[in-house]
Amino acid sequence: MAYRYTIQNRTYTFSDLRILLAKASPFRSGDALANLAAERYEERVAAQLALADIPLKKFLEEPVIPYEKDEVTRLIIDSHNVLVFSAVSSLTVGELRDWLLSDQATTQSLQAIADGLTPEMVAAVSKLMRNQDLIAVAAKCEVIxxxxxxxxxxxxxxxxxxxxxxxxxxxxxxxxxxxxxxxxxxxxxxxxxxxxxxxxxxxxxxxxxxxxxxxxxxxxxxxxxxxxxxxxxxxxxxxxxxxxxxxxxxxxxxxxxxxxxxxxxxxxxxxxxxxxxxxxxxxxxxxxxxxxxxxxxxxxxxxxxxxxxxxxxxxxxxxxxxxxxxxxxxxxxxxxxxxxxxxxxxxxxxxxxxxxxxxxxxxxxxxxxxxxxxxxxxxxxxxxxxxxxxxxxxxxxxxxxxxxxxxxxxxxxxxxxxxxxxxxxxxxxxxxxxQGIVDRDGNFLSVVESHPLLKAKW
Known part of the structure; x- marks a missing residue:
């Protein structure tokens, strides 16, 4: 399925979801080496705007590498938790970004949806984010x-x-x-x-x-x-x-x-x-x-x-x-x-x-x-x-x-x-x-020659 977005009377066409994801990526030398990077900044913006409108469900329907060809794809699809996904299944990539940055996306709610998201979904939403957005959302996550x-x-x-x-x-x-x-x-x-x-x-x-x-x-x-x-x-x-x-x-x-x-x-x-x-x-x-x-x-x-x-x-x-x-x-x-x-x-x-x-x-x-x-x-x-x-x-x-x-x-x-x-x-x-390496407030103490770690035979 092709995806399109028009900017200033110019329509950019992306042949499939795999190409759309690649063109929406912030520039890096590896994607240019692989001939996958957007050719100009305007094309990247068009891809990001088109990506923002993609329903999250689309990533389950259109794997970037075919299911029958790749065991990582099979793992992603077969382990996906449909019940957990239902909490965000109606969202587009852009709407997911907005929710992640909202006060409703707490540590607990982010933990609750982790099994419902696929790697391609989170990769997609990251491509729409500034650095501070990536930091703000990650700071709310806690994985022990x-x-x-x-x-x-x-x-x-x-x-x-x-x-x-x-x-x-x-x-x-x-x-x-x-x-x-x-x-x-x-x-x-x-x-x-x-x-x-x-x-x-x-x-x-x-x-x-x-x-x-x-x-x-x-x-x-x-x-x-x-x-x-x-x-x-x-x-x-x-x-x-x-x-x-x-x-x-x-x-x-x-x-x-x-x-x-x-x-x-x-x-x-x-x-x-x-x-x-x-x-x-x-x-x-x-x-x-x-x-x-x-x-x-x-x-x-x-x-x-x-x-x-x-x-x-x-x-x-x-x-x-x-x-x-x-x-x-x-x-x-x-x-x-x-x-x-x-x-x-x-x-x-x-x-x-x-x-x-x-x-x-x-x-x-x-x-x-x-x-x-x-x-x-x-x-x-x-x-x-x-x-x-x-x-x-x-x-x-x-x-x-x-x-x-x-x-x-x-x-x-x-x-x-x-x-x-x-x-x-x-x-x-x-x-x-x-060990006497730090005090009770976590401040480092002077290590003396008699410290057992220094005197031990290693």
């Missing part, structure tokens, strides 16, 4: 997840302690963990990107983190971000696997390029659950995404990169994750060219994930060849803090020496917690107080 602590409570901001090392050297990793813990980082997860996917190397890292966690009774969880098949091998060996990690994308072809299927993720989910290692809850999955991943794999199926990204959230949601984050600027300037595009994409991803009911975090990052710098990341960090992001990264010095990109540091987390009055996860904050 639990494993050994409680993440996502309003007024709290967690961090992933990311102690990567270019050779997986245990002493180097341990030094970064110690550094992060003393700065109050690590409540979301102590998560390592391994330099090697070798099961023995991954197991050594898992054992080391688990020994540290148990020795100091740290109420957090660990994860070595290897491929899901490696994790499955280790689960079968009863290794100390807290969370199973996997990168995911919004099309079946993208996920095949990652070496995964939905059935494989289901197997990993059930296997990790069977270990029963959680104490506060049983959210055992950790997913990472990023705009441009489908395009970089030549697997976007003609769908714009932001809609592809939102579709990946349907996969994450199926497996009730503890953590989901968009590694927003990591893929490079071919997909998000500069700081402006990175900031916009991050706010879209956070908004879409939260609205769908996901515990969204963000890797606020850029590569060294992008037209972005740390000032852009400071701006984005502040915006996401206001928007209620569940967690961010904590990287020593903000410079990941293994992955060679720029992210956020332990100090950045302290900044945003301080200026916005945000706290770590409750259980983790109590641990910081017991």
């Amino acid at each position: 997840a639990r494993f050994r602590n409680t993440l996502g409570i309003k007024g709290h901001l967690a961090t992933r302690l990311q102690p990567n090392h270019p050779t997986d050297d245990l002493k180097g990793v341990a030094a970064s963990i110690l550094d992060g813990l003393l700065y109050g980082s690590g409540d979301a997860v102590i998560g390592i990107n391994p330099a090697s996917d070798n099961p023995a190397a991954v197991l050594a890292l898992l054992n080391m983190i688990d020994q540290v966690r148990e020795r100091f009774a740290i109420p957090t969880q660990s994860c070595v971000l290897c491929h899901v098949t490696t994790t499955l091998q280790l689960v079968e060996q009863k290794a100390p696997v807290d969370l199973t990690f996997q990168s995911i994308g919004g099309t079946e072809k993208t996920n095949k390029s990652f070496g995964i299927t939905l059935s494989l993720l289901e197997e990993a989910y059930e296997a990790t659950l069977s270990l029963g290692r959680g104490t506060a809850g049983n959210n055992v999955m950790y997913f990472e995404t990023g705009q441009g991943s489908s395009l970089s794999a030549n697997a976007h199926e003609g769908v714009d990169q932001q809609t592809c990204e939102a579709r990946s959230y349907a996969i994450a949601k199926k497996f009730k994750p503890l953590l989901v984050n968009s590694v927003v600027g990591f893929i490079g300037p071919e997909y998000l060219f500069d700081g402006k595009q990175i900031i916009r994409a991050a706010l879209e991803d956070h908004f879409c994930g939260k609205l769908l009911g996901l515990p969204m975090g963000m890797d606020i990052c850029y590569t060294n060849h992008a037209e972005a710098d740390q000032d852009d990341m400071d701006n984005l960090l502040t915006l996401l803090g206001v928007a209620g992001c569940n967690y961010i990264m904590g990287v020593p010095g903000a410079d990941d020496i293994m992955l060679n990109y720029q992210s956020t540091s332990f100090h950045d987390a302290l900044y945003i917690r301080k200026v916005l009055g945000l706290r770590p996860a409750p259980e983790f904050e109590r641990w910081l107080k017991r």
Whole structure:
């Protein structure tokens, strides 16, 4: 079905809903690379105005990738809650935007409709929003997840302690963990990107983190971000696997390029659950995404990169994750060219994930060849803090020496917690107080040489 909109006696025609969504997207280099972007600003406005009039029901009738061709589409359609959707089923995309920004859209009412919205619906409405709209709605969302602590409570901001090392050297990793813990980082997860996917190397890292966690009774969880098949091998060996990690994308072809299927993720989910290692809850999955991943794999199926990204959230949601984050600027300037595009994409991803009911975090990052710098990341960090992001990264010095990109540091987390009055996860904050790292008001104390964390043999 074609969609049309006329501006100043010129009629713009969009051949189907997939093209309409693409042309309505705020400009980014990846959509231009895929020949999906609007050719001029006026065409983008026409697409946005046409999109605003589309009934939400249309997204169930006209999938952007055919049902019979793509298992992600099948998941989206088959898991859609028709009863929940009935509360908003009479709305158009524009009317949904107006309602989301109204006082009637409270935290509770947003939680109530999450299962009735599809990724394409939330992607569509995000394309009609200014940055402040994305922030305002996301700030009303609250998505809580639990494993050994409680993440996502309003007024709290967690961090992933990311102690990567270019050779997986245990002493180097341990030094970064110690550094992060003393700065109050690590409540979301102590998560390592391994330099090697070798099961023995991954197991050594898992054992080391688990020994540290148990020795100091740290109420957090660990994860070595290897491929899901490696994790499955280790689960079968009863290794100390807290969370199973996997990168995911919004099309079946993208996920095949990652070496995964939905059935494989289901197997990993059930296997990790069977270990029963959680104490506060049983959210055992950790997913990472990023705009441009489908395009970089030549697997976007003609769908714009932001809609592809939102579709990946349907996969994450199926497996009730503890953590989901968009590694927003990591893929490079071919997909998000500069700081402006990175900031916009991050706010879209956070908004879409939260609205769908996901515990969204963000890797606020850029590569060294992008037209972005740390000032852009400071701006984005502040915006996401206001928007209620569940967690961010904590990287020593903000410079990941293994992955060679720029992210956020332990100090950045302290900044945003301080200026916005945000706290770590409750259980983790109590641990910081017991350790004498912070006082009862959450202020950091001077660490003396006799502190047990410093004196311990790592």
